[in-house]
Amino acid sequence: MTDGDDRRLLRYGLIGLYGFIGAVHLVATDQFLPIMPDWVPQPRLVVIGTGLCEIAAALALMTRRLRQAAGIGLALYAVCVFPANIKHAVEGISVPPIPDTWWYHGPRLAFQPVMVWWALYASRVIDWPFRDRRIR
Numbered sequence: 001m002t003d004g005d006d007r008r009l010l011r012y013g014l015i016g017l018y019g020f021i022g023a024v025h026l027v028a029t030d031q032f033l034p035i036m037p038d039w040v041p042q043p044r045l046v047v048i049g050t051g052l053c054e055i056a057a058a059l060a061l062m063t064r065r066l067r068q069a070a071g072i073g074l075a076l077y078a079v080c081v082f083p084a085n086i087k088h089a090v091e092g093i094s095v096p097p098i099p100d101t102w103w104y105h106g107p108r109l110a111f112q113p114v115m116v117w118w119a120l121y122a123s124r125v126i127d128w129p130f131r132d133r134r135i136r
Helices: 003-027 029-035 043-060 064-080 082-090 102-122
Strands: none
Touching: 003 029, 003 043, 003 064, 003 102, 029 043, 029 082, 043 064, 064 082, 064 102, 082 102
8 A cells, every 4th residue: 555545545534534523513513512611712603613614624635735724724623622522531521422431531532642643644744654764
């Protein structure tokens, strides 16, 4: 499998993941409100806005011209939602059908940096750690 194939598969995964999650943000907005940190203004609009941004970024990943911008946007998004993920885990907030155990929250929190890398690598913003080390 070539570098392009790897990135394409990772990109398709992001497209599916963020397209789905974005749609869930729009159809089940109220379920996300309890995990929003108190300092977030207009949490309902933020949940709707993030859903729209997730869908837009998923679509942008499909085009060469917008791919890197989408990757950067999704990486920043993964950083920005981290406080909500922490609140969800630490305060034990129930958001059905998401499991409310540390078997779910622990890996989810640990995986957040991977999500940042995944978005940047799949969109060709970074090559780390797989850049070609051959002498040219």
